[in-house]
Amino acid sequence: MTAERAVERTPATPRLMARRDFRLVVLNWFRELTLVPVIVVLMIAGSLVNPVFFTTSNLINVAEGGAALGMVVVAESLILLTGKFDISLQGTFGLAPLLGAWLIAPKASQGLGTEWNPWLGLLVVLLVGLAVGTFNGFLVIKANFNAFIFTLAMSILLTGLQLGWLGGQTVYNLPEAYIYLGAESWFGVPVAVWLTIAAFTVAALFLRYHRIGRAMYAIGGNLEAARAAGIQVDRIRIGVFIVASVLAAVGGLMQAGRVTAVTAGQGSNLIFGVFAAAVIGGISLEGGRGRVVGALTGVILLALVTNILTLSNISSTWIDAVDGAIILIALGLAKLIGTERA
Amino acid sequence: MQRFSSTGPATSPATVGEAENVSKSFGETRALVDVSLTVQPGECHALVGRNGAGKSTLVSLFTGLNRPDRGAISLAGEAAPSLADRGAWLARVACVYQRSMVVPPLTVAENVFLNRPVEGEGAVINWKRMRAQARGLMLEWGFDIDVDQQAATLTVEQRQIVEIARALSIGARFLILDEPTAALEKAAVDRLFERVRRLREGGVGVLYISHHLEEIYEICQRVSVLRDGELVLTGRVGDISQGNLVAAMVGSAPPRRATEIEAVGKVGSLGGTKLEVKQLTVGSRGGSVYEVDLSVRAGECVGLVGLRGSGTATVADAVVGLIKPRQGSIAIEGSVVPLGSVHATLRRGVGYVPQDRHARGFSPQLGVDENLTHAVLDRIADRFGFVSARRRTEIAQDEAQVLQIVARSLDQPVSSLSGGNQQKVVVGRALASKPSVLIAVNPTVGVDVASKEALLDALSRARDDGVAVLLVSDDFDDLRVCTRLVVMVRGRVTAHFDRAPWDRQRLISAVEGLEVAV
Numbered sequence: 001m002t003a004e005r006a007v008e009r010t011p012a013t014p015r016l017m018a019r020r021d022f023r024l025v026v027l028n029w030f031r032e033l034t035l036v037p038v039i040v041v042l043m044i045a046g047s048l049v050n051p052v053f054f055t056t057s058n059l060i061n062v063a064e065g066g067a068a069l070g071m072v073v074v075a076e077s078l079i080l081l082t083g084k085f086d087i088s089l090q091g092t093f094g095l096a097p098l099l100g101a102w103l104i105a106p107k108a109s110q111g112l113g114t115e116w117n118p119w120l121g122l123l124v125v126l127l128v129g130l131a132v133g134t135f136n137g138f139l140v141i142k143a144n145f146n147a148f149i150f151t152l153a154m155s156i157l158l159t160g161l162q163l164g165w166l167g168g169q170t171v172y173n174l175p176e177a178y179i180y181l182g183a184e185s186w187f188g189v190p191v192a193v194w195l196t197i198a199a200f201t202v203a204a205l206f207l208r209y210h211r212i213g214r215a216m217y218a219i220g221g222n223l224e225a226a227r228a229a230g231i232q233v234d235r236i237r238i239g240v241f242i243v244a245s246v247l248a249a250v251g252g253l254m255q256a257g258r259v260t261a262v263t264a265g266q267g268s269n270l271i272f273g274v275f276a277a278a279v280i281g282g283i284s285l286e287g288g289r290g291r292v293v294g295a296l297t298g299v300i301l302l303a304l305v306t307n308i309l310t311l312s313n314i315s316s317t318w319i320d321a322v323d324g325a326i327i328l329i330a331l332g333l334a335k336l337i338g339t340e341r342a
Numbered sequence: 343m344q345r346f347s348s349t350g351p352a353t354s355p356a357t358v359g360e361a362e363n364v365s366k367s368f369g370e371t372r373a374l375v376d377v378s379l380t381v382q383p384g385e386c387h388a389l390v391g392r393n394g395a396g397k398s399t400l401v402s403l404f405t406g407l408n409r410p411d412r413g414a415i416s417l418a419g420e421a422a423p424s425l426a427d428r429g430a431w432l433a434r435v436a437c438v439y440q441r442s443m444v445v446p447p448l449t450v451a452e453n454v455f456l457n458r459p460v461e462g463e464g465a466v467i468n469w470k471r472m473r474a475q476a477r478g479l480m481l482e483w484g485f486d487i488d489v490d491q492q493a494a495t496l497t498v499e500q501r502q503i504v505e506i507a508r509a510l511s512i513g514a515r516f517l518i519l520d521e522p523t524a525a526l527e528k529a530a531v532d533r534l535f536e537r538v539r540r541l542r543e544g545g546v547g548v549l550y551i552s553h554h555l556e557e558i559y560e561i562c563q564r565v566s567v568l569r570d571g572e573l574v575l576t577g578r579v580g581d582i583s584q585g586n587l588v589a590a591m592v593g594s595a596p597p598r599r600a601t602e603i604e605a606v607g608k609v610g611s612l613g614g615t616k617l618e619v620k621q622l623t624v625g626s627r628g629g630s631v632y633e634v635d636l637s638v639r640a641g642e643c644v645g646l647v648g649l650r651g652s653g654t655a656t657v658a659d660a661v662v663g664l665i666k667p668r669q670g671s672i673a674i675e676g677s678v679v680p681l682g683s684v685h686a687t688l689r690r691g692v693g694y695v696p697q698d699r700h701a702r703g704f705s706p707q708l709g710v711d712e713n714l715t716h717a718v719l720d721r722i723a724d725r726f727g728f729v730s731a732r733r734r735t736e737i738a739q740d741e742a743q744v745l746q747i748v749a750r751s752l753d754q755p756v757s758s759l760s761g762g763n764q765q766k767v768v769v770g771r772a773l774a775s776k777p778s779v780l781i782a783v784n785p786t787v788g789v790d791v792a793s794k795e796a797l798l799d800a801l802s803r804a805r806d807d808g809v810a811v812l813l814v815s816d817d818f819d820d821l822r823v824c825t826r827l828v829v830m831v832r833g834r835v836t837a838h839f840d841r842a843p844w845d846r847q848r849l850i851s852a853v854e855g856l857e858v859a860v
Contacts, residue, residue, distance in 0.1 A: 016739045019711070021751035209728045211719040218716050221705030228664065228702040229716035229771060230688030288707050 032282060034334050035297040042304045050311040058307070060189060064258060066303030067192040068093075068182075070296070071251030072270060073277045074199045075244035077295045080278055081207070082237050083220040083287025086136055087151040087271050089248040091158025094267030096128035096249035097256040098162050101171040101178065109173035110166055118177040125249050132158065133245025137238035155271070163264045172261035181250075182257020192254040199247065203292045212236060220287030277302050280330040301330060356419030357382050358516035358547035359404055359435060364413030366399050371790075373399040376413070377573045379566050381516060381547040386538055388558040388579070389551045391568035392591055392850075394817070397551055400568065401518055404549070406431035417516060436509030437518035442501045446494035451476035453493050454508045479511050484540055499530040503537070510546070517541065518549045521650075523557060535561045553649050555584060555854055569593050584856065585847075592846045613640025615676070616810035617661070617779045622670035624660045629653040631660075631833045634670075636812075638779065643801065643811035645824035647853055653833040654814045655697050658783045661812070662694045663687040674779055688717060693777030695769050695785045697814075699761075703768035706757035710749050711738035713756050714770045721775075741770035744803075746796045762793025769797055773804060780804055783814040798823050816853075818846070831855040 046053035072089050079086050100121035105111025116124075136154060140147045176183075184191045207213035218226040219233050227233045256262045281298025283290035305326050309319045359381040366374040374396045381387045391397050402408040403415055406425055415422040423430035444453045454476045460468065476489040485503045487496075493504065502522060509517060519538075523531045538548055538561050550562055558565055559579055567575040567590040575582070575590040582590075619636040631653035638644045648654040659665045661672055666682030673679065674690045688694065694717075696702035704713045715722055715734050722733040738752050745766040749759055756767055769785055782801065786794045802823040805811045813824055821827065827839040829852045837852040 017710075017742045017747070017749065018751040019735045019739075020753050024751065024753055209731075211723040211727050211729050214712060214729055215716075215719055217708055218705045218712070221707045222702075224702045225696075225704050226716065227684055228662070228694055228696045230685045230694075231716065231719070232685045288705060 032291055032294045033297065034282070035280065035294070035301055035330065038330060038333060039297065039301055039304065042301065042308065046304065046308045046311065049308055053308070053311055056188075058311075060193075062303050062307045063193045064190045065306060066299050067190065067196040068251045068255040068258070069270070069273055069277065069302065070196040070299040071199055071254060072248050072274045073281075073295050073299050074196075074203050074292060075247035075251070076271075076274050077278050077281075077283045077290070077292055078203065078207075078216070078240050078247075079244050080283045080285060081220045081287060081290065082216050082240050083223060084140060084147045084237065084241075085151070085275075085285070086140075086147070086241060086244060088132065088136060088154035088158055089244060089274065090267040090269070090271040091155040091162070092129055092132045092245050092248040092267075093252035093255070093270055094262075094265075095158045095162045095252075096125045096132075097252040098165065098171065098262045098264075098266070099128055100125040100253070101174055101256065101262045102166065104175060104178060105171050105173055110169045110171045118175040121175075121178055122253070125253050126246055129246035129249030130242060133242035134238070136245065137241030140241065141234050141237045159268055162266070166264060168264045170261050170263045174256070174260060174262075178253075179257035179260050182254045183260060184257075190258075192258065195250070195254065200292055200296050207292065212239075216240065217288055220284075220289070222288075273302055276327045280327060280334060282334070302327075357416070358418055359549065360416045361400065361403065361410075362414045362416070364400075364403055364410035364415065366403060366408060366410050369790075372571050374403075374410075374568075375571045377568070377571075378413075379573065379576065381549050383515060383545045383547050384542050385564065386542055386548040386550050386562045388562035388565040389549055389568065390553070390555065390558065390565060390587070390591060392818075394570075395568040395591075396571040397568055399571075401437055401520065401549075401551070404516075404518060405435055405437045432509075433513045435516040435518065436505070436512070436514045437520060438502055438505045438509075438522060439520050442498070442505070444493045444496070444501050444504050446492070448493055449489065450487060450491050450493060450496070450504055451489040453504050454479065454489070454511055456508065458512070475511075476507075479507055483507065483510060483537075483544065485537070497530075499526055499533065502534070506537070506541075515546050516549070517546055518551070520551045521553065522550075523552060523554060531557070553854060555587060555856060558587075559584070567591055588847055588850055588854075588856075592850055612642050613808055613810075615639050616674065617812060618673040618676075619657070619661060620671045620673075622657060622660060622667055622672070624653075624656050624665055624667045624670075626653075626656045626659075626665055628659075629656050629833060631656050631830070634830070634835055636828060636835070638810040638812050640778070640808045640810050641805060642825045643805045643813055643823050645821045645827040646812060646814045646830065647816065647821065647827055647849070648830035649816065649853060652830045652853075654816075654830050655783050656833075657830075658694075658697075658781050658812065658814045661687070662692060662781055664696075688775070691775070691778040693717070693772030693775055693780040693809075695772045695780070695782035697783040697787075699765055699768045704756045704764060704771070707755055709751075709753035710742065710747065710756060710759070710767055711735060711752035713767050714738045714741050714774055717771050717775045737774050741774050744773075745770050745800050760790075760793075762789035765789050766793060766797060769800060773800065777804075777809060780809050780811045781814075782811070784817065784820075785813070785815070786817060786820055794819065818849070829853055 052058050072093055075089055076085065102112050103114055103116045103124055104118050104121035106115055107113035136151060139145045140150055181191050181195060186194055207216065215226065215231045215236055218229065218231060219236060223233060252267060255266060277298035278295050279285060280301065281296065282294035305323060309322055314322065357380045361377055361379045363376050363378050364374055365376055377400065389397055389400070403410050406422065409425055417434040445456065451473045455472055460472050460475045473489055480487055480489060485507060487500055487503055496504065506517065522534060526534060541548060552558060562579050564577065565579050565582060565587065566573060567587065569591060615637050617638040619634060622631060622634040624631050629651040634657055646654045646657060656665065660667045663682050663684040663686065671678055672681065674692060679690060680686050711734055715737055718737065719729065722737065723729045735752065742752065747763050747766045747770065749763060756764055765785065772780060785801065786797050789797065798820065801811060801813065805823065813820060815821065825842065827844060828835055829837040832855065839849065
């Protein structure tokens with residue numbers, strides 16, 4: 001039959017299917033914002049623990065503390081959504097700013113002595129992120145290494161390089177341009193906080209409205225189905241690894257700016273908080289589920305907990321234990337509400 | 343051997359397995375209707391029937407995976423144990439499936455005594471005794487296999503042996519072999535037959551399921567034929583000719599679908615060649631194919647027909663680029679496509695409906711609209727890549743209407759739809775790209791009758807609109823939208839049926855790889 005033949009379509013059902021089911025939309029937002037009541041409770045608890053809690057300077061302090069973590073959480077969330085993960089983001093978080101700082105700082109403050117232009121240093125930071133992400137992406141996606149063990153090894157390697165390079169010393173006395181992100185404020189709020197808010201916003205919009213963002217959900221939900229639909233699954237997954245590593249490097253730069261130095265230990269153990277924030281925020285470890293809005297509530301929760309613990313008089317050696325307990329409680333709560341996290 | 347006493351009094355020798363007037367329905371589908379079948383010790387009883395005839399359901403009743411709605415199952419002459427008592431079932435019956443159930447990292451001996459202490463053993467494993475007993479067992483039944491070998495290194499044939507040995511060692515004397523020769527070469531098939539003979543001599547009863555009818559004549563004593571859930575024929579193999587056996591499987595003359603498959607009435611003038619496959623050779627565990635030539639023109643629907651493992655699905659997967667062929671060329675609209683790239687193939691106007699909707703069909707957590715537009719993401723996005731919600735909704739509403747998808751709304755997750763509607767989403771995803779070539783593998787498998795009609799309608803409409811359709815299917819109902827058939831047996835094209843209507847019996851004989859017996 002040729003195309004000219006008049007095609008009799010069966011008379012279609014007159015009513016078109018509704019685009020959105022209101023109940024589903026509400027349910028999804030409800031799930032996304034599961035942690036909001038917990039955050040409210042924490043804030044009340046915070047103000048009871050110490051009157052300083054509700055001061056502007058303290059709240060900005062909370063935001064600043066969460067900013068660097070948040071940057072890495074955005075990065076990890078992107079990878080988790082495509083069904084993989086990267087433990088070595090914490091290594092990049094430490095090593096990238098360290099390398100940049102080393103190349104621009106004078107010898108006296110543990111630099112190499114080349115004293116490069118700070119802008120070149122910033123470029124180096126981004127390039128380190130790019131290189132590590134590309135390496136991880138190709139080996140995990142193309143060479144099919146197990147993401148857990150491969151990025152774990154990478155993490156150990158990067159952290160080890162960071163430590164060994166300078167023999168455990170701290171690079172300090174960094175030029176203004178280099179620490180700008182962490183040290184400066186716009187309208188009374190640190191640049192790092194603005195930047196993290198921007199990262200969350202862009203990620204949220206990209207994931208929701210961009211075709212690659214939607215393809216990432218398709219990949220995370222069912223890799224083979226995405227492949228069979230002609231989505232370039234490998235290219236996108238490698239790209240996500242690269243973007244995530246660059247974000248982690250920027251996060252590290254923010255952290256360095258905040259303390260105006262790069263320590264040999266920057267980034268170590270960061271990744272556990274990152275996973276915790278993403279998962280209690282509703283990003284599924286299986287891939288394909290969750291939104292960065294939820295991950296943001298996870299970051300806020302963790303930042304609040306850290307702050308409140310510091311303000312209370314709990315001995316600092318106990319902070320980790322309390323931290324862990326609160327993450328467990330948040331997970332339990334999420335389970336009760338019936339979201340599929342953890 | 344005494345046979346033919348049907349379901350006689352209890353004085354007759356105990357059967358190893360018996361189904362007495364069993365019926366089973368799944369939802370609206372009547373999978374089995376009033377079926378009675380006995381397997382006696384020392385007998386090899388063939389069970390044949392086309393896909394969907396009810397064989398798997400009967401096996402699931404015999405192995406305690408399902409309970410019959412009506413009727414009774416008895417094993418070893420006693421009423422069947424309760425479904426929860428897995429141990430009791432395992433001690434009476436075992437089914438060796440096509441998919442292997444051995445644990446690869448463990449040794450043969452461990453696999454044989456999996457989760458079971460050998461005699462005189464407590465919680466601590468006595469390795470020496472376990473090996474000795476496994477070796478003894480192999481010797482007793484004449485199985486030639488090293489019990490210390492790691493199961494991962496075994497061939498398909500050897501894995502079957504391990505599974506049979508495991509069943510025998512638990513005490514089961516009723517074995518169900520589900521298409522045991524599907525993945526075996528000729529010599530291994532001969533050895534398997536020898537083993538079956540030994541088992542029979544040892545008093546084991548075998549229920550033998552196979553599509554290869556010639557095997558049945560070689561090793562079985564009785565044969566039962568299921569068709570549409572009913573037992574249509576049972577008797578001694580020697581009394582039934584191959585022709586009659588095929589006739590029983592196919593069914594004789596219900597008024598409309600007599601011996602001919604109802605097919606597209608007329609074949610109009612066809613357009614140019616849209617898909618051209620030359621000398622395609624692909625290695626695949628799902629069925630390798632050798633030197634397949636195939637071409638599909640605009641406005642025709644070519645049915646690629648074969649048994650599971652015959653390579654028909656492999657051809658489809660290779661054409662869309664999911665598997666990289668060893669050799670051969672694929673051209674879409676006259677231009678050769680790079681092999682092994684789904685993205686490149688689909689971009690040239692190919693729509694693809696994969697074989698297994700759960701594995702490759704959709705992202706379960708996403709909505710109907712998203713899944714319908716996954717193959718056209720680049721087309722519904724602006725030049726910066728941002729997806730137009732309006733265009734997505736338009737396309738989704740269009741496809742939902744054409745395919746009569748039933749969902750509460752377009753954002754309902756596909757995981758919560760019925761199987762039929764899920765399959766419509768998968769077909770819609772392929773059609774949404776307005777393809778010039780459509781490749782569909784078993785597009786109506788496991789869906790209800792109404793969905794099937796809707797899906798086949800959509801396919802024939804695409805065909806009439808000038809799409810070149812390649813339909814891979816082993817369901818003969820699907821073939822009525824085809825204008826021409828190509829039959830594959832064991833990886834090669836063996837027959838062509840160029841003019842509808844087709845004779846059902848000749849077609850089945852060709853598919854089963856038999857000389858035409860009618």
